[in-house]
Amino acid sequence: MPYKLTYFNGRGRAELTRLIFSAAGVAFEDERVSDWPGTVKAEAPLGQLPYLTVDGEKMPQSIAFARMLARRFNMAGSNELEQARTDVVVDTISDLQNSYYLKVFKATEKKDEVIAKFLSEDALVHLERIETILGLYGNEGFSVGNSLKWSDLHLFDVTSIILTLKADILDKFPKIKAIRKTVESNEKVAAYLKSRPETSF
Ligand SMILES: N[C@@H](CCC(=O)N[C@@H](CS)C(=O)NCC(=O)O)C(=O)O
Incomplete structure (x- = not known):
């Protein structure tokens, strides 16, 4: 799967992205972590969740990656x-x-x-x-x-x-x-x- 979303087992700041994937009908890996801080925090780009792994890159800041996905899936405005x-x-x-x-x-x-x-x-x-x-x-x-x-x-x-x-x-x-x-x-x-x-x- 080209997309993996990493967050806690909650809606929080990850749910917008889950909703975007759902509305677009695009599959993604919904990784819900419980070992926090543990290695997860150390491996997160800014030490925070959520982050999106896309094309091998871990991208932090939920609104930024939600905007990127919305653009890809034609939900960000046509001009x-x-x-x-x-x-x-x-x-x-x-x-x-x-x-x-x-x-x-x-x-x-x-x-x-x-x-x-x-x-x-x-x-x-x-x-x-x-x-x-x-x-x-x-x-x-x-x-x-x-x-x-x-x-x-x-x-x-x-x-x-x-x-x-x-x-x-x-x-x-x-x-x-x-x-x-x-x-x-x-x-x-x-x-x-x-x-x-x-x-x-
Ligand atoms: N502006 C960031 C905020 C991220 C954020 O505050 N994440 C919280 C959970 S919702 C977090 O990782 N808290 C644990 C910590 O900072 O150690 C975003 O929207 O992704």
Whole structure:
């Protein structure tokens, strides 16, 4: 197999790439490691996961290799402007994802309070921004243009985490909800979502 994705046994920062492979119908080796740090950390290019092994090269930085795959599989936009818009949407979603990791995932104390504050403040600010950018670039359940992009998959993945914290948090964000519906109803993605393992993160 030309592609191997190395990560922990979780969704985390690897799931976007798994979703891209699924939507494209491209096979990949889904390596899930448990011996951490062990030799895995020492062998990872930046001492972090995930990394993608492609053409014999280990590539770190999940967003960078997800973008490369999206381009290869025609999910990154069909011209320069569409590609830039797709990147804008991806970055706006990543701001929400990074805020979640920093404030919630890494919190060690008073987790309930941290989650409540995150949901009533940070998450809403980021979701508003995402809804705004979808209003500028989106169309009929797609975040950019009128076909599936990696930004749609990123939005689905990151909002899935937020929904586990508050099931009705997207009720005021119809454009985000419409994109989730598009992703869930994509036949290849739906098959993957049905078969993927349940993990703790
Ligand atoms: N910007 C990097 C962040 C990678 C990252 O923070 N990885 C975490 C897991 S999600 C990690 O390897 N943590 C363990 C460590 O840094 O030792 C990416 O998106 O790939």
